Amino acid sequence: MAVATTVVEMAQNGRYGEIEEVFAPPLRAVVSADTLRVAxxxxxxxxxxxxxxxxxxxxxxxxxxVRVSIPVAYEQGGLTVVTxxxxxGLLQGLQLAPALTAEWSPPPYAxxxxxxxxxxxxxxxxxxxxxxxxxPRGRGPRPAVVLxxxxxxxxxxxxxxxxxxxxxxxxxxxxxxxxVLRFDKVTHAHADQVAAQPGFTIRDEYVPHAVAAVxxxxxxxAVDAARVYVAGHSAGGKVxxxxxAAEPSVAGLVLLAADAEPMPQAAVRVVRHLASLDPGPAMxxxxxxxxxxxxxxxxxDLSPDTPATDLLFGYTAAYYLDLRDYDPVATAxxxxxxxxxxxGGRDFQVTVADDLSRWRAGLAHRxxxxxxxxxxxxxxxFSGSGPSAPSDYESPQHxxxxxxxxxxGWLAPRQGMLARLASVVTR
Numbered sequence: 001m002a003v004a005t006t007v008v009e010m011a012q013n014g015r016y017g018e019i020e021e022v023f024a025p026p027l028r029a030v031v032s033a034d035t036l037r038v039a040x041x042x043x044x045x046x047x048x049x050x051x052x053x054x055x056x057x058x059x060x061x062x063x064x065x066v067r068v069s070i071p072v073a074y075e076q077g078g079l080t081v082v083t084x085x086x087x088x089g090l091l092q093g094l095q096l097a098p099a100l101t102a103e104w105s106p107p108p109y110a111x112x113x114x115x116x117x118x119x120x121x122x123x124x125x126x127x128x129x130x131x132x133x134x135x136p137r138g139r140g141p142r143p144a145v146v147l148x149x150x151x152x153x154x155x156x157x158x159x160x161x162x163x164x165x166x167x168x169x170x171x172x173x174x175x176x177x178x179x180v181l182r183f184d185k186v187t188h189a190h191a192d193q194v195a196a197q198p199g200f201t202i203r204d205e206y207v208p209h210a211v212a213a214v215x216x217x218x219x220x221x222a223v224d225a226a227r228v229y230v231a232g233h234s235a236g237g238k239v240x241x242x243x244x245a246a247e248p249s250v251a252g253l254v255l256l257a258a259d260a261e262p263m264p265q266a267a268v269r270v271v272r273h274l275a276s277l278d279p280g281p282a283m284x285x286x287x288x289x290x291x292x293x294x295x296x297x298x299x300x301d302l303s304p305d306t307p308a309t310d311l312l313f314g315y316t317a318a319y320y321l322d323l324r325d326y327d328p329v330a331t332a333x334x335x336x337x338x339x340x341x342x343x344g345g346r347d348f349q350v351t352v353a354d355d356l357s358r359w360r361a362g363l364a365h366r367x368x369x370x371x372x373x374x375x376x377x378x379x380x381x382f383s384g385s386g387p388s389a390p391s392d393y394e395s396p397q398h399x400x401x402x403x404x405x406x407x408x409g410w411l412a413p414r415q416g417m418l419a420r421l422a423s424v425v426t427r
Contacts, residue, residue: 004056004068004083007091011040011081012050021060024090026195029307031094038286039096045282046391048075065092065192077394084191092192104157104164106171107398113137115174122183122214127190131156131183131213133220134174141224143411144179144217145254148243149312150234153187158233162396165233165380172404178411179223183215198304201322202239205229210243214250227251231407233242234259234350235377241332252338254407257350257379260329260358263295266349273348277389311324329362338368340410342403344377346388370410374400 054071084093157164237258
């Protein structure tokens with residue numbers, strides 16, 4: 001606990017190099033003092049100086065680690081410094097998380113009496129992850145959906161501050177007769193093991209567990225094995241076509257705010273947008289660092305030996321080399337599966353102009369692809385007005401009910417169509 005408190009004190013005093021000295025080797029390989037400085041000072045630029053540091057909360061974590069969370073209050077907001085500390089007193093993980101301002105509550109469209117939930121294990125062996133299956137009550141078999149969250153070490157609910165968008169979707173769809181399976185990402189459940197794998201790729205991040213989740217649903221007695229879909233949000237949407245290419249039994253795809261613009265270009269665009277909303281030295285430093293890292297990430301000189309600290313978001317060179325070879329739109333175009341593509345009109349991370357335009361152009365020839373834009377929605381499909389910003393995610397909200405209705409409604413005619421086809425075939 002003392003290590004975590006000391007880290008916060010050092011950050012307050014700008015001693016980022018000293019913080020890096022207490023990083024365990026896996027963390028030091030992906031996070032530099034410069035990266036930490038930019039992230040911390042960007043928080044100060046948006047919230048003002050620190051006014052108080054709360055009492056650390058310590059809890060056991062896996063594999064001998066201790067998780068220590070320290071609430072930090074700023075003049076205009078707050079965050080939680082979350083650390084994972086090993087037995088040697090070294091930092092295995094460090095995250096600036098939103099402050100929890102409220103508990104999650106079910107969305108108005110969820111009907112808890114219409115479905116049951118039970119815990120499952122997705123995958124096998126040391127990298128298996130926990131998940132939750134939401135199964136509608138009543139007669140089956142049901143259509144089913146595997147949910148994939150966006151980029152980053154998300155839990156099964158895609159928790160962001162007080163919000164749980166994947167849990168919103170799971171409860172909303174289960175209330176409408178669709179079975180749903182969501183699960184912790186391997187980068188959340190096994191962060192240390194992932195950090196120790198320099199060859200870890202976006203395929204490793206998503207595909208094995210997504211395929212295992214599809215198989216779990218197909219084996220459930222209440223689920224129609226021929227009607228198991230994959231629905232991915234953000235990076236989960238980008239990789240969903242790769243999941244379907246790897247598992248031919250996937251019935252179709254739902255892509256929610258799925259990015260298609262190459263990550264280096266998108267990262268520079270997003271950080272420049274954020275700097276325009278909050279100009280100042282800290283954000284300018286962030287623009288310069290992200291631009292420099294994006295150039296290296298996109299460079300033809302990128303090799304497996306390029307340090308992760310020189311690249312975007314601390315991902316390894318292997319991660320970006322794999323991503324560079326993956327074209328989500330071309331992969332989707334080659335699939336013979338129907339797709340529903342949903343986009344928020346107020347989304348500044350994945351945009352209509354930079355990302356949806358690529359999906360539209362690449363899939364224009366496909367009559368089985370449905371595209372809908374929800375003009376009032378941001379990246380999380382929270383409805384609002386005016387320009388969206390990261391701070392919007394810190395207030396309690398729920399996924400737009402129209403998005404839940406879109407997905408359930410898109411599945412409904414397929415339920416009827418497949419039932420009629422089965423009836424004809426079995427006569």
